[in-house]
Amino acid sequence: MKERIEKILAVAGNTFKECVRHRILNVLLIFAAAMIGGSFLIRELAPGAEDRVLIDTGLALTEIFGFLTVVLSLFITSYEEFEMRNIWITLTKPVSRGLFAAGKFAGICLTVTVNTLLMLSLLLLLARINSAAVNTSFIAASIGILLTLYVSAGFTMLFMLTSTNLTTGTLFSVLFYLIGHLTQNLKGLITSPKTAVAVKFTASVFYYVLPDFAAFNFRDQIYLSGGVFHYPLLLKASAYGVLYALACLLIAGFAFSKKEL
Amino acid sequence: MKKAYLFLILPAFAAIFALSFTRADRDYASLHPPYPFTETLSMPYYAHAFSFMGFRAAVSDFLWMDIVQYIGDPENAKTKYAELYAKTENLIHLDPNFTFPYLSVSGIYMFELKDPARALGLIDRGIEKNPDYWVLQLYRAAYVYQMNFDASNKLSDLERAALRIEKAVDLKGHPPMLERTLGSFYLKLAELSSLGRKKHWMGKAVRLWAKMYEFPSEELNRKYAEKHLRKYGLLKN
Numbered sequence: 001m002k003e004r005i006e007k008i009l010a011v012a013g014n015t016f017k018e019c020v021r022h023r024i025l026n027v028l029l030i031f032a033a034a035m036i037g038g039s040f041l042i043r044e045l046a047p048g049a050e051d052r053v054l055i056d057t058g059l060a061l062t063e064i065f066g067f068l069t070v071v072l073s074l075f076i077t078s079y080e081e082f083e084m085r086n087i088w089i090t091l092t093k094p095v096s097r098g099l100f101a102a103g104k105f106a107g108i109c110l111t112v113t114v115n116t117l118l119m120l121s122l123l124l125l126l127a128r129i130n131s132a133a134v135n136t137s138f139i140a141a142s143i144g145i146l147l148t149l150y151v152s153a154g155f156t157m158l159f160m161l162t163s164t165n166l167t168t169g170t171l172f173s174v175l176f177y178l179i180g181h182l183t184q185n186l187k188g189l190i191t192s193p194k195t196a197v198a199v200k201f202t203a204s205v206f207y208y209v210l211p212d213f214a215a216f217n218f219r220d221q222i223y224l225s226g227g228v229f230h231y232p233l234l235l236k237a238s239a240y241g242v243l244y245a246l247a248c249l250l251i252a253g254f255a256f257s258k259k260e261l
Numbered sequence: 262m263k264k265a266y267l268f269l270i271l272p273a274f275a276a277i278f279a280l281s282f283t284r285a286d287r288d289y290a291s292l293h294p295p296y297p298f299t300e301t302l303s304m305p306y307y308a309h310a311f312s313f314m315g316f317r318a319a320v321s322d323f324l325w326m327d328i329v330q331y332i333g334d335p336e337n338a339k340t341k342y343a344e345l346y347a348k349t350e351n352l353i354h355l356d357p358n359f360t361f362p363y364l365s366v367s368g369i370y371m372f373e374l375k376d377p378a379r380a381l382g383l384i385d386r387g388i389e390k391n392p393d394y395w396v397l398q399l400y401r402a403a404y405v406y407q408m409n410f411d412a413s414n415k416l417s418d419l420e421r422a423a424l425r426i427e428k429a430v431d432l433k434g435h436p437p438m439l440e441r442t443l444g445s446f447y448l449k450l451a452e453l454s455s456l457g458r459k460k461h462w463m464g465k466a467v468r469l470w471a472k473m474y475e476f477p478s479e480e481l482n483r484k485y486a487e488k489h490l491r492k493y494g495l496l497k498n
Binding site: 045 | 275282296319325326359
């Protein structure tokens with residue numbers, strides 16, 4: 001077991017180093033920082049709601065750039081491994097494909113965590129400079145963003161490792177991310193008495209199979225007048241996020257072990 | 262091989278159960294109200310797209326910026342801000358917890374456009390969606406006071422305004438100054454009322470002063486209460 005964990009950590013460390021060294025990802029981080037900094041200027045256009053604009057826009061940009069980091073990190077590292085055949089060097093060593101997938105996932109999660117924390121720190125710094133009120137819901141919103149990104153990393157890896165080419169995998173990931181924000185609205189379709197049974201069944205399947213990013217969305221409630229912090233919901237959402245990412249990772253590992261390279 | 266499949270299915274089912282538990286949480290429904298399709302039909306398509314994608318609060322902020330630009334354009338003043346109400350409706354349907362538009366737009370309707378019905382309607386909706394936000398109660402008190410002053414019906418307007426300030430004072434986070442304002446309202450009401458009602462309002466004032474004296478939210482409130490209690494001979498030494 002210890003040996004397996006060491007192998008996963010070695011692959012994760014390597015993936016993280018690769019991501020950090022890559023110029024495109026660094027440029028993306030700088031661009032994200034510039035955009036979040038830009039929300040400092042936009043806030044001037046919303047008198048009476050300056051703090052809100054700064055925090056809302058900053059959090060939305062953090063999530064969008066976090067997702068771009070996930071997709072680009074996986075695309076770049078997978079391209080170097082599969083198209084340039086670097087993966088053979090790793091697989092000739094006693095590292096199974098399943099462990100490789102787990103290590104890669106851990107490395108991507110580490111990269112995206114570091115990136116997200118940097119962006120959130122910048123946002124907090126701007127809030128501090130502006131004396132904007134930040135309540136405890138900010139922590140819930142930040143955890144929600146990280147969960148969204150971990151789940152995204154799970155299904156992006158599943159698509160990258162199982163699709164025939166990386167472009168298709170990227171396209172599927174982006175579509176899944178977009179659809180994941182809409183699944184919440186399927187509930188209305190399922191419960192409506194006007195919906196046909198076949199449609200209800202199909203909608204129910206999609207409802208449970210597709211990720212539900214609304215479960216991790218604590219961003220939109222950050223400025224509730226009561227300043228609420230929903231611990232039980234946060235815990236349930238965290239359990240859901242971790243399990244969904246784990247399920248994606250296991251399926252990805254299993255499919256990857258069967259894939260002909 | 263069978264074991265491997267079981268290994269795959271278990272976390273998938275666990276995730277489905279976790280999702281069911283998450284969605285069954287009573288906070289989930291309150292935090293994620295259904296998307297207001299029919300109520301926001303006049304909203305631009307890109308605003309729909311982004312809010313549908315989970316960025317409702319951020320889109321509401323941009324809608325607010327749009328409203329500010331609209332109010333700031335002198336050309337729109339000529340039409341008495343014909344689109345203002347529709348724009349505000351879109352915003353408050355999208356994010357009912359964004360409290361500032363209720364205050365400022367209702368203020369424009371009340372004092373600039375002289376349309377108190379719309380002003381009160383907006384404030385009431387704000388109170389309905391944000392019952393813990395004391396500022397809305399205070400604004401409502403001010404509007405009611407203003408409205409009835411215009412109608413020369415001083416007493417009932419003061420009573421209703423006092424009732425709203427009472428509600429605002431009951432809410433957490435209200436400024437201490439509001440308690441002193443309420444005390445002054447009670448005194449004014451006692452002064453204007455007939456004998457029976459005079460006792461009622463004086464009783465309320467005394468209870469408020471006693472509370473302010475015993476549990477002051479700031480030192481100035483205690484001094485204010487002490488001054489009044491002494492004046493009416495209720496506090497000696």
